[in-house]
Amino acid sequence: MSTDGSFYSIIDYTVDGTKTQHELVEAFVELQERWVRFYPGYHSARIFVSLDGSRVYNIVRWESEADYRHFEATSDTAGRVAAIRGALDGLSGKAEPRMSGKPHYKVVREVGPGPRRA
Numbered sequence: 001m002s003t004d005g006s007f008y009s010i011i012d013y014t015v016d017g018t019k020t021q022h023e024l025v026e027a028f029v030e031l032q033e034r035w036v037r038f039y040p041g042y043h044s045a046r047i048f049v050s051l052d053g054s055r056v057y058n059i060v061r062w063e064s065e066a067d068y069r070h071f072e073a074t075s076d077t078a079g080r081v082a083a084i085r086g087a088l089d090g091l092s093g094k095a096e097p098r099m100s101g102k103p104h105y106k107v108v109r110e111v112g113p114g115p116r117r118a
Contacts, residue, residue, distance in 0.1 A: 041067020
């Protein structure tokens, strides 16, 4: 088992169906491409949807917490927040954030493939 120094922002929304899921996914992709992905240390954004059409998760990986903090300090936060609000307002359905507090995480353990333990 090894850990890496990656830092994550895990964004969780409930939605009212698959159409809104699709629209929110497209909005998250646009936001990453327009506001985030070119910052140093940005690794990726993986966007997950629940099979029942009720949830969307956007998991953004940074190489380190320092890279993320640099992004926070130097990016256009007001513009990005306005773009997020605009994207949410433009959805045909309802989407509500499920995060409580800042959605910031670091990896502390990971279990990879290997033999069965006795």
